[in-house]
Amino acid sequence: MTTAYATGSSSPLGSKLPGPLLTASDMAPRWSEVELDFDAAAQRVVEAHEADGRHHDLSIPDLRTWCVAPTAASQFALVPLARHHEPMVLRANAFNNLMARLGAPSEFVRKLPAPLALSLIGYLMLDREEGKAATLRLRGNQIAAVVSDRYRPLDAAELMETIRAGLTRFGALHDVRVRGVATGLIDNLRLVFPSEQVAAKVGDVSMLSLDVTTSSFARSSVKLVPGCFRLACLNGLLRHHRSEGLAFRHLGDGLREAVAEGISSALVHARGVLDQWRRSVEFMITSVADQIEALRSELTMPERKNLEAEILRETGTAALPARLPLFDVLNGITSSAKLAAPARRLEIEAVAGDLLARHVGRA
Numbered sequence: 001m002t003t004a005y006a007t008g009s010s011s012p013l014g015s016k017l018p019g020p021l022l023t024a025s026d027m028a029p030r031w032s033e034v035e036l037d038f039d040a041a042a043q044r045v046v047e048a049h050e051a052d053g054r055h056h057d058l059s060i061p062d063l064r065t066w067c068v069a070p071t072a073a074s075q076f077a078l079v080p081l082a083r084h085h086e087p088m089v090l091r092a093n094a095f096n097n098l099m100a101r102l103g104a105p106s107e108f109v110r111k112l113p114a115p116l117a118l119s120l121i122g123y124l125m126l127d128r129e130e131g132k133a134a135t136l137r138l139r140g141n142q143i144a145a146v147v148s149d150r151y152r153p154l155d156a157a158e159l160m161e162t163i164r165a166g167l168t169r170f171g172a173l174h175d176v177r178v179r180g181v182a183t184g185l186i187d188n189l190r191l192v193f194p195s196e197q198v199a200a201k202v203g204d205v206s207m208l209s210l211d212v213t214t215s216s217f218a219r220s221s222v223k224l225v226p227g228c229f230r231l232a233c234l235n236g237l238l239r240h241h242r243s244e245g246l247a248f249r250h251l252g253d254g255l256r257e258a259v260a261e262g263i264s265s266a267l268v269h270a271r272g273v274l275d276q277w278r279r280s281v282e283f284m285i286t287s288v289a290d291q292i293e294a295l296r297s298e299l300t301m302p303e304r305k306n307l308e309a310e311i312l313r314e315t316g317t318a319a320l321p322a323r324l325p326l327f328d329v330l331n332g333i334t335s336s337a338k339l340a341a342p343a344r345r346l347e348i349e350a351v352a353g354d355l356l357a358r359h360v361g362r363a
Contacts, residue, residue: 018114022075023092024142026217027052029184031342033234038167041178041189042160048183049156049216053140059149062132068121070114078136078143089142093185093217097146102128137217145217152252154259155216156187163189163212166260170267179229180236182342185219188212190236192229196271198278200327206230208274210266211238213346222248222255224262226270227353228277235334238346239273239353273353276360283326283359291329298351306336326359
């Protein structure tokens with residue numbers, strides 16, 4: 001009879017299997033519903049990153065001259081073979097980055113007994129001929145991300161300055177309000193423009209919005225995402241325009257100017273989204289259940305259940321209505337998005353934007 005191995009369990013030979021190594025925690029995600037001017041909101045983002053640890057980048061010409069080793073606290077760490085740096089603990093995101101570079105499934109490697117995981121990683125690092133150069137994004141003595149040597153990001157402070165300059169250039173700085181601030185692996189500012197608003201229903205006001213999304217940890221490009229913001233429930237709807245040049249890779253040259261100049265284009269698209277939103281009350285979803293099921297490739301089953309619950313709450317009915325205006329279904333999606341982590345929330349809000357475009361954009 002063979003005994004199944006588990007952390008610390010005995011093998012048939014009587015030895016003990018060491019447990020897996022750990023990674024350090026990433027910067028904690030946080031979403032705050034706020035009503036602030038731009039400078040106050042930008043300061044929140046900058047301070048959140050400052051609190052995450054002193055940040056600097058370390059360029060590595062050849063990653064094969066480093067190895068992964070365990071710390072005394074049983075954590076994965078990168079260590080130079082020359083020992084000219086102290087061991088640097090890998091955060092979860094950095095570990096995933098490293099495994100992606102090596103072509104290894106991170107969750108599988110993470111669960112292996114420590115000696116096996118270290119042997120596998122060591123072999124893969126030495127066997128790697130391409131992409132030897134890398135940049136370590138450090139927070140304190142921890143590695144927050146492992147990125148390409150060409151990675152030249154606009155970090156929090158620089159991006160906030162860039163957005164401020166763009167808003168000033170187009171005369172919008174003093175009109176804009178910030179209604180949402182997200183920080184973590186993904187940062188997001190939800191800018192709304194009170195001077196541009198519509199009432200889809202009597203007394204139900206929505207404003208033009210622009211989300212600025214980025215990541216200091218190689219999880220997102222800089223994105224300017226047009227949308228609208230409903231005051232009644234503080235829901236946001238986003239519309240990703242993948243072909244309109246509103247996403248900018250963190251590659252340095254010209255990035256500041258491109259982002260600042262992109263604000264005007266994003267606002268033009270946002271006006272189109274706001275007009276489609278106003279017209280969504282004119283479109284009927286003839287089978288609400290079928291429409292929810294049709295979102296199965298975009299929403300998980302729990303997320304679809306959350307959507308159903310939000311529709312029931314919004315309509316005040318005990319059972320899912322057979323028919324509903326598109327406006328109500330979209331509100332259900334954006335309300336249910338609030339239950340998700342910040343990065344996923346933005347994705348779900350974009351699902352609503354895509355659905356709006358499919359129904360109203362083709363009319």
